[in-house]
Amino acid sequence: MPRLGRRPLLGLGLLATFAAPSLARAATLTGASLDPARTRTRLTLAVEGEQRWSVRAQADPMRLVIQLPGAAWRGTATLAGRGPVRAGRFNAAEDELVLDLASPALPMAGPARAGHIVIDITRVAAARFDAVVRAGRNVLAGTVRGERALPLVVLDPGHGGRDPGAIGTTGVHEKRIVLQAALELKRRLEAARICRVVLTRSRDVFIPLAERVEIAQRRDAALFVSLHADSAPGARGASVYTLSETASDAMSAALAQRENRADLAGGLSLPSVSPDVQRILLSLMRQETRVGSNRLARLAVRELGEEVQLLPNTHREAAFVVLKSPEVPSALVELGFLSDPRDEAALQQPAHRARLSLALSRAVKQWLESASTG
Ligand SMILES: [Zn+2]
Missing domain, CATH: 3.40.630.40 (Zn-dependent exopeptidases)
Incomplete structure (x- = not known):
């Protein structure tokens, strides 16, 4: 595809911005869904471009936070709850998707799918959830590459x-x-x-x-x-x-x-x-x-x-x-x-x-x- 990467703005009279470094363009998230399965709830995010992501667990309130640095969001910014997830919303200021939990649950990598981030969320015992929160590390992380949007x-x-x-x-x-x-x-x-x-x-x-x-x-x-x-x-x-x-x-x-x-x-x-x-x-x-x-x-x-x-x-x-x-x-x-x-x-x-x-x-x-x- 032609013309990848965001160009600095240069209109008439905007010469000064020409010297600004080109910013790497993050991906656009074009869709999100939460689907119930027998033992897990599957989160699927459709991605255009390349996107790094990681998931952390938080207590008080109980949450899974999917960090999506630099991502632009297109489409609905809220998700209806399913399974252990009470509700989801995209927090544009922090580049993250916040899943509020109704009961303790942790993510696992879902099946690989081109252009999609797939995360399976499973109920776990409260003690295990708390231990993961205390460890303070990413529970899951990856990079996904989706097709570019049409020019x-x-x-x-x-x-x-x-x-x-x-x-x-x-x-x-x-x-x-x-x-x-x-x-x-x-x-x-x-x-x-x-x-x-x-x-x-x-x-x-x-x-x-x-x-x-x-x-x-x-x-x-x-x-x-x-x-x-x-x-x-x-x-x-x-x-x-x-x-x-x-x-x-x-x-x-x-x-x-x-x-x-x-x-x-x-x-x-x-x-x-x-x-x-x-x-x-x-x-x-x-x-x-x-x-x-x-x-x-x-x-x-x-x-x-x-x-x-x-x-x-x-x-x-x-x-x-x-x-x-x-x-x-x-x-x-x-x-x-x-x-x-x-x-x-x-x-x-x-x-x-x-x-x-x-x-x-x-x-x-x-x-x-x-x-x-x-
Ligand atoms: Zn004319």
Whole structure:
């Protein structure tokens, strides 16, 4: 899988955190159950990633505490009691699962199961329980390795809220078209079970550009795809953009310049990032990220070309703020241009949008496949 390990956050104006050491990412616990068996009660924890664990016994109140250093918890944080266990709850502050006991009981390793911590809890005499508590050692410990979660793809429908984006000759707003396209692409990618998908916005709301970038950075996304349908005189067809300090052509430069003003349209003042800082951010953008972004653009151009008309010189470059993540391979797709009446008509047809989302889902799939093998 691509992109393991939590990356330090680096959004616009967050340069200082770049030097912070990468934290090893602990596992995510995705499920827990307590099941009664004839002579024991079985605790099963489902784990994504690698997780160390250990169990201690405590008296007054009588408890078994399963320590799970650094674990993130997803799903229900409480467990209904079974057998000698009265109740269980995950204590996030201490990274531990606390099992309150109704009667003395001790853990034994359960049957090995990939991606799961399995602990069998058996009733014991009070004297034996007390002796284990007094010894003060871990009763049981281990490490489990579960499958990684599917990689995360962040889709970024441009504009929103007070910022309509481009407006077509019939009054169609770009913000609406790109949100529909993003939702369709999300459905398609999730149905293929190749990745998880998060949208920077799933409603008609204004999200500042830097925040869009940070959503992908913070969640350690594998890919970031921004969707637009802007206006550009004389332009028609789909096109794909990656980040470059110098634009590949005047049209791309103008597009980036207009896009980068989206924060103004949304009511924010321009981000207070000096040109120097912008240059530093750009030079920090890793070669690896650039290679990944370019590969995504090539795949998107190839797949879009199978389905819809393309703008000539389909892969272009410009300094889009929304593509400035130094860690996450990113591309901006112009699905078409609302300034062109034929594109405007096509973008409103569900069949045309289905072809776009099919092409982009194939590009994302191929990108993820080559990332996991290479
Ligand atoms: Zn746009």
